[in-house]
Amino acid sequence: MKKINFSNILSWLAILISLSGLYFQFFDVRHKLLFTPLEPSSNGEKKEFYIPLLLKNTGNQTEIILKSSLFLEVKSDNSNQQDGGSFKRFSLTTPPDFPMVLSPNEYKKVVLTGDYREYFFGTLENMENGKMKYTPIIVYDSLTVLLSITYLSKSGIAREEKYSIGFLSFDQNENIKRIDYVPIKLREIDLSNDDKEIISCSIIPQVYRDSCTIDLKDTNSVKENYDKIQMINRILSSKK
Numbered sequence: 001m002k003k004i005n006f007s008n009i010l011s012w013l014a015i016l017i018s019l020s021g022l023y024f025q026f027f028d029v030r031h032k033l034l035f036t037p038l039e040p041s042s043n044g045e046k047k048e049f050y051i052p053l054l055l056k057n058t059g060n061q062t063e064i065i066l067k068s069s070l071f072l073e074v075k076s077d078n079s080n081q082q083d084g085g086s087f088k089r090f091s092l093t094t095p096p097d098f099p100m101v102l103s104p105n106e107y108k109k110v111v112l113t114g115d116y117r118e119y120f121f122g123t124l125e126n127m128e129n130g131k132m133k134y135t136p137i138i139v140y141d142s143l144t145v146l147l148s149i150t151y152l153s154k155s156g157i158a159r160e161e162k163y164s165i166g167f168l169s170f171d172q173n174e175n176i177k178r179i180d181y182v183p184i185k186l187r188e189i190d191l192s193n194d195d196k197e198i199i200s201c202s203i204i205p206q207v208y209r210d211s212c213t214i215d216l217k218d219t220n221s222v223k224e225n226y227d228k229i230q231m232i233n234r235i236l237s238s239k240k
Helices: 006-026 219-224 226-238
Strands: 033-037 041-043 048-057 063-074 086-089 100-102 107-115 123-126 132-135 143-152 158-170 176-181 187-189
Touching: 033 143, 048 063, 048 100, 048 143, 063 107, 063 158, 086 143, 100 107
Parallel strands: none
Antiparallel strands: 033 048, 033 187, 041 048, 048 107, 063 086, 063 100, 063 143, 123 132, 143 158, 158 176
């Protein structure tokens, strides 16, 4: 009967363990980032809408979330539920919790705050003739809420994804009367998506080119032109 050479077996096991360790150290690269919005809430006095956001890194690489924002749909009077409208950001561009670094197996929760008082001041857009167009908010029901997440892909490219996370409905006094939200479920961010690489970025200071007459004693006049007042105030403050 042939003797079993245990020393040889132990040597081969040691080699296999060493090779497997090298594999997991250098070749087993897993990028996996999950997120879910939790149950929303609101504060009627502050006119604020809150979405807790849970982010979890279940891969074995460090992931970076650059920022996250909330957008609320702006519908015109002839918009229908299928076509929808445009969207206005009603939270901070980059909340104080971002950029966020998530180590492997780490998770973090942040609360995104939407200011719907600012949303109801309407929108301003630059026209080709250099003037500005003001669009008031006229549709209050079933407005889609979008969650925007900007992250670095596994190739190190900045990418932005937007997800529909529910609907907001308001009464004529601009108070929230109903919040509909998607079920709480972890979803995966596509970290391999590099199809829209940003080639370059520019920052251009705003220049106010419009003119308007605002009656500061008239609440409606101030409200209708609040965006313009804010813009003028930012320009004046930057010149101090």
